[in-house]
Amino acid sequence: MNIATTTVPGHAGEHHGEHYPGGILRWLTTTNHKDIGTMYLTFALIMFFVGGGMILAVRAELWQPGLQLMQPEFFNQLIGIHALVMIFAALMPAATGFANWQIPLMIGAPDMALPRVNNWGFWLLPPAAILLTLPFVLALFGIGDGALATGWTFYAPLSVQGGLGVDFAIFAVHILGVSSILGSINIIVTIFNMRAPGMTMMKLPLFAWGWLITAFLLIATIPVLAGAVTMLLTDRHFGTHFFNAAGGGDPILFQHLFWFFGHPEVYILLLPIWGLMPHVLSTFSRKPIYGYKAQVWGFIGIGALSVVVWAHHFFTVGMPVPALIYFMFSTMLISLPLAVLFFCWIATMWKGAMSFETPMLFATGFIVLFGIAGLTGLVLADVAADAQYHHSYFVVAHFHYALFAGGIMGVMTGVYYWLPKWTGHMYSETLGKWHFWLTVVSFNLTFLPQFFLGLAGMPRRIPDYALQFTEFNMISTVAAFALGLSQLLFAYNIWKCVKGGPKASDKVWEGAEGLEWQLPSPPPHHSWETQPVIK
């Protein structure tokens, strides 16, 4: 796309200006998309370590058979809260942080459309995170019996009978849901109303497209989850029987409601990453994005299919054969638009002048490992095979390939790609490469053995296991600690880059294309006061 005028307002400093409050008040009251983006990303990084710490405790317990470190009740709490923290408090806020920082820069807008809503969207998150984890602390003082112990899926009737941790988690989900909906509305309005003149929808950067579909999925499915957990709450305390078989309710209804949200949630987490990938691949292959329109329609197709395939998460619950067949084939159908995306990514790199800076390393690693997630997902979508793999470690390995390699490594790609733009400094390329190789090796050593454990029949969510699973579990535990420790490099590299480092140029990367690279690094407090015109 061609830029006719690029007017950049004067003050290029980071955040000076007398009319902004300083210190903590600045962060509490800010309506600036960059500040809010920074807060989202910082929050996500902190919660990434919180959720990671929980699962390292779980891996330590799984080091050998038998119960060594904790009781099963505490183990159950750790795995459920780990998932909720990683999904709702790490991955989703990280993606929202990207959206806040990048969408206004990329579409030529001065800020987000609804800045005050934006501030609220962020500040709902910390209370929700506290609600999720507080029952752990309360239990230390003898109040209640700890956090949510049902796993992150809240399945009834276990969740109807559970302790006060369930109530805390229900309210946390309500608050997180409100936050996501506010963020989504803001993003949709920004994209629809604030694009630079001349930027038609079919010239919209793919990252914004991916986020647009995510935002629509969020406002369509989060309310259903909110409804489901509200029913759970009234079943628990107000005598309703939505999920209580004794009163004519149905526990399986909960699974339908939950996964009606839960499956689109997978794509909610991944679409922003799929939107980001083509930008990175194009930059480091020094070639334009291949198949822009095909990718846009791929996003839309996957978004539409994602809301009609939910029951593949509980094939084994007891469903009639016609329903099984429908959900099997509709699930497999998703692999078609997804394959289009894969081919476009590969074609973008094809015969390009590739160089492998850290973001490109993560992007290519993402393609390979996320491909494994997709292929093992096809295996699980097969009703006949799923009867064996359901609720085994095969599933655990599959969705960690999807959400760690596909989600978190995607976020890392974005952080390395845009960090120099945000801070004005280059990060340490050496540390970045170390971080990538340590992550990718320890990730595979953690989760590849879990495929084999699942195939051999080890069930998930159990603190003890049969003797023959010991060796693979030991490998997985050692690698998980290596994976966790490698992330300290990531945090250190970010910290160093925020504090200083070699100056980054405006364009940062030789092959970078797009409006955001026209602005100085770091961009001024108000980015596009005069909007650029796209021809």
Next chain:
Amino acid sequence: MTASHAPLVKRLLLIVAGAFAFGFALVPLYDVFCEATGFNGKTSGQAAAVPAVIRDGFGVGGLTAGTAVAAPAPSAIDRSRTVAVEFTGTVMPGLPWEMRPLTVSLDTHPGAMQQVRYLVRNTSSRTITGQAVPSVTPGQAAQHFDKIECFCFSQQTLAPGESREMPLTFIVKPDIDSDIRHITLSYAFFSIDGQRNTLTSAPTAKPEAKQ
């Protein structure tokens, strides 16, 4: 930017409200859908040519339901094959009862009427009302398992320490798939009193010490 965002925001909020309402609408929709299609093992309530006499209202999830029928003519008994029926039962948390089937399993011919009993005992020192919810495995058998008399058709009240033999009369219908040779019938007994079986909000529903 001076453009007003209000109209778009309102429309998006409408989608949010609609999605929230849709979540609740799924509750009756789910029942209607299952009734209409027989998904989830629900029967339509229209057993061929036989008027519905009794319907239990708990044909959800547990894959049983349906219509009880009049005693069949002896000629309807298919003596060429047998089906093993196993009986089991669980008392749900919050109900201080014990239950066990007096017949653990039996072999029956499709079409033959059978009667078995469960022994249920109130182990607490108060009068309690419970409701049994049946479930048939495999699901495909549910539509061919007709209960003629069942303690699950009504609520049961037991005095402190009282035990009672509760009867169940059933027929495995002759049109059952010949692949099915084993059926398990399971009951879950729930407390009706207070209806709250949460650990946190129902002091009255806490299970008392088992004897």
